[in-house]
Amino acid sequence: MLRLRGTTFAADDPSLPYLMAKRKPNEELAESSNRRRKPQPKRRGLGTLVLLWPFFLIQKLTAPFPLPVRWALRLIAHPALLGAIVAIPMALFYYARARSYDMAKVEEMPERSVVLDRHGEEIGRIGGEKRDIIPLSKVSQDFIYAILAREDERFFAHHGVDWIGFGRATLRNVKDRSMTQGASTLTMQLARNSFPLYASWLEFSPNLQDLDRKFLEMAVTYRIEANFSKEEILEHYINRIFWGHTIRGIEEASRTYFEKPASDLTLSESALLAGIVRGPNAFSPFRDLSDAVHERDTTLDRMVVAQFITPEQAEKAKAEEVKVRPEWRRVFHDSWALNAIRPELERILEKEKIGFGGLQITTTIDLAVQNKAEEALNRHLRTFERRSGYRHQTRATWQELPEPRPNPAYLQGSVVVIENLTGAIIATVGGRDADESKYNRAIQASRQVGSTFKPFVYAAAFESGMRTDAMISDDPLARGEIRKAGTWSPRNSDGTFLGYQPVDIGLIRSRNTMSVRVGNYAGLEHVADVVRQVGFTSPMEMTAVSYLGTLQASPEEVASAYTVFPNGGVRYPTRIITEIRNRKGEIEYTKDQVHYQSIKSDAARNTARILGEVMTRGTGAAAKRLGFNHPCGGKTGTTDDYKDAWFAGFTSSLTCAVWVGLDQPKTIFDRAYGSTMALPVWVEVMKTAERLGYKAEGLVSTEPFAEARICRTSGKRATQGCEIAGTAYTESLPSDHLPPEDDLCTEHNDLLSQVVEDAPKAQIVDPNTEVPANSDSSEKAPKARPVADPDTDAVPRAIPVEEEPVPRAIPVD
Structure with a gap:
């Protein structure tokens, strides 16, 4: 056969010689050249070989296979290789980023600090988050099964990322054309709840930011799995997870919703809590119990599928009635004790430690006395609000106002009880209700103290040499008689003047003119020094009117200052926190008792003796009629126009100060004396304290x-x-x-x-x-004669001084 000019001829074709003779020379040369030339392979560049050698390798390795098999293998291998080329650098990139996260943070969770009273009874919780960290052993096994069935059935089988579950969720989402099926394991949820994973530099693209977060979450998940056991991961997860209403952790969720510890959860309750995890606020049983029950039933069905429980157990649990905390107990009330502890805690510890919580704070508070003081104050003031003609806002009328209510303007009060020989605050009440007003009058209010100031004037005079049996004039003050008084001349509350009287009568009967003369004997500078020494922080005004109590102080300051009388002049600064322990039980802080001699002991004891007389034949005599028959001392105080009513008194064990008034100073009502407004509260508190073991054995402390x-x-x-x-x-x-x-x-x-x-x-x-x-x-x-002035045995005479303006308003008693 011969092919010539595109046509094939047989060798014996008769026209072949003729056609051969017609060929052109160049055609013959071309044919000859084609016969001699061999096919050459196509050359590739070196760069191509370096970049694509894995693909060429696949081509070569699959070349011996039959064509269908060869192409099937290449269709699988090439995409897989391409994916590996992309995935390996990404894995290294996210692994490097995941390495920057401190795995210790997984088990570090802010929780509330527990505040205990002096007897170990819980007062409340402060700081941190609303969480109580507990070990896995203190969680109901039913709940563990429920949370695994609901959130991660294969938790103990995978290594952080459940690729089987991921594939199943992806297929379901494709089939349903939705994104309702998630694929996050418990470890992945723990990762994103423990660390901030969103990259701020990708904020320009939310979708890209979400994708980046998911990849980083997976990388961090593998690190968590490598650093913690499965049991530890599960424990950290259930303590960290959010359960709605600021609740975090299973223990707090169990106590908030069902008023029981997590160890006592039933199967029904466990399934409900596990069920609402995916939408804790939306499915909260406090908002819609039917939705929460639906989630419970769904979880029980999943537990049956996972073979954690039998169908019979599930049906029984579904039939169980759900009993959650009643609505009237869902409001968590503030506490005056906690209100007073917070600022003290901030002075002791750094804010970071307080915010992280987990502390055990032991305080000096006696919860029984605290509760009695709060109850007695509110009940007593309510009786005055019910009086005919009472013209101020009452607490009841304020509570009827629509929300949001303004700050309350009803009658307020404060009580502070201090242990004499330690300075420990036994009770502190800053108002009628800590939820209705956050203003703590026990430590924040600075009010005129009135005649409760007079004992310090007498103590200063006794320190200066005045005898307790000295005679002092009760007559009107003469012009120039009193230093720094000018023409000022106070009157007595009963409008009478008694002439010369023993000095103790001036304090027992709260005589203003006698008290001013006693102060003049001591001198303003000495009285001001005593004021500083006993703990008052506000400076005393250096005018004679100060002798009658124009000083402004808080109830806590008054109570603390009065402790020097039963203590023989020794003052223990107030304290409310005695010990702080961290979550490991290690002591972070402890408070040693410190004290100092604030005034001379004989001056303190002489004053205490006279204050004891005040309680038997003076302005505090009503205490016995009200049922307090134990040895005690004290002093009433009523300021000008009846704006403030005080009583401060002590036994050998405790000192208590009570204040009553309106936040915006104004007359409470006519003749609103301290003996009427404040003394009855003092009596109730001290009677309770005495029954609880704070013995009232005398006017002085037991030393x-x-x-x-x-x-x-x-x-x-x-x-x-x-x-x-x-x-x-x-x-x-x-x-x-x-x-x-x-x-x-x-x-x-x-x-x-x-x-x-x-x-x-x-x-x-x-x-x-x-x-x-x-x-x-x-x-x-x-025998030494009574003295009234260091330089003369007589009553001090008038000494001309330059007249100075003094306040017109004068405290009265």
């Missing part, structure tokens, strides 16, 4: 004290010469604080020798007989 005659000039044991000089006084102090018996004053030996010939230089004086203890004489030494 061993001894008396001795001391020389005011030298501070040593007084001799007969000191008695002659009038510088001896009786001091009562702890035994180890008194000067030694042989440490005698030698300042007045010359006076002693003028009276007694050949008298020894120093003779100790017995405090009971005022006769030298080493003397054989039966005659008593001359």
Whole structure:
């Protein structure tokens, strides 16, 4: 056969010689050239080989297979290879980003700090998040099965990402043309709940940001699985998860919804809590119980499919009635005790530690006394609001106002109880209701203290040398008689003047004119120094009107200051937190008791004795009629125009201050005295405290004290010469604080020798007989005369001074 010019001829074709003769020379050359040339493979560049060698390798490896098999293998291998080329760099990229997350954060969850009273009873919880972290062993097994069936049935089979579940969810979404089926495992949910995974640099594209977050979530998930056991992951998950209404963690969810610990959850309750996880606010049983029950039933069905329970158990659980916390108990009330603890906690710890929570805070509060103080204050003030003609807003009328209500303007009050020998705050009440007003009047209000200030004026005078049996005039003040008074002349509350009276009458009967003269004896500077020493923070106004109580202070300051009287002048600064422990049980903070001598002990005890008389024949005598018959001391206080009513009093164990008034100072009503408004609350609180073991055994705290005659000039044991000089006084102090018996004053030996010939230089004086203890004489030494001024035995006379303006408003009692 021969092919010529596109046509094939047989070898014996008769026309072949003719056609061969007609061929052109170039055609012959071309044919000859084609016969000699061999086919050459197509050359590829080096770059192509480097970049695409895996694909060429697949081509070569599949070449021996038959054509259909070859193409099937290549259709599978090439996309897989392409996916691997993209996936490996992505995996490295997200693995590197996942490495930046601290896995310790997975188990670090903010939770509430528990606040305990002094007896270990829980007061409440503060700081952190509404969560209570518990171990897996304290969770109902029914709940563990329920949450696995609902959220991650294959949890113990996969390694963080459930690819089988992912594929199943993807197929379901494609089939249903929706995105309702998720594929997140418990570990993946823990990852996104533990770390911020959204990249801020991708905010320009929300879809791309979501995709990036999902890839990073998977990378972090594998790291979590590598660092924690399955049990630990499950424990961290159920403690971290959100359950609606600011509730976090299974324990808090169980206590909030069902008022029981997570260990006591029934199958029905467990399924309900597991069921609402996917929409905790939408399916909350507090909002729509029927929706929550539907989610419960769905979860029970899934538990049957997962073979965690039998169909019979599921049906029984579905028939169980769901009982959630009743609506009237869903409001979590604030507490005045917690309100007072928060600022103290902020002074002790950094905000970060407080916010992270998990602390156990032991306080000085006695919850029984605290509750009684709150109840007694509100009940007592309610009786005044019900009086005919009461013209201010009442709490009942305020509560009837539509929401949102304005700040309450009804009658308010405050109670503070302090333990004398520790400064521990036993109870603190800042108003009628901590939910209705956050303003804590116990520590934030600064109100004029009125006549409750007078004991400090008398204590300053006793420190300056005034005798308790000195005589003081109750007559009207003369012009220029009182330093820094100008023409000011106060009146007494009863409008009368009694002439010369023993100094204690001035305090027992709260006589203004006597008290001003006592203050004048001590001097403004000395009174102001006493005010600072006993704990008042506001500076005292340096005018004579201050002697009657124009100082402004909080109820806590008043109560703390009054503790110096039963303590013999010793002051323990107030404290409300005694110990703080972290979640590991380690002590973060502890408070040591500190104290100092604020005023001289004899001045404090003399004042305490007179305040005891106030409670028997003075302005506090109503306490006995109200049923408090134990030894006590105290003082009422009523400011000008009856704007503030006070009572501050003490026993040997406790001191309590009560204030009553309106937040915007105005007259409560006519004759709203402290003995009427505040004293009855004090009595109820102290009666309760006494029944609880805070014994009222006397006017002074239970500490061993001894008396001795001391020389005011030298501070040593007084001799007969000191008695002659009038510088001896009786001091009562702890035994180890008194000067030694042989440490005698030698300042007045010359006076002693003028009276007694050949008298020894120093003779100790017995405090009971005022006769030298080493003397054989039966005659008593001359007794010191009462003094009213350091320079004269007479009542201080008028001293002309420059007139200064003074406030017109004068506190009265």
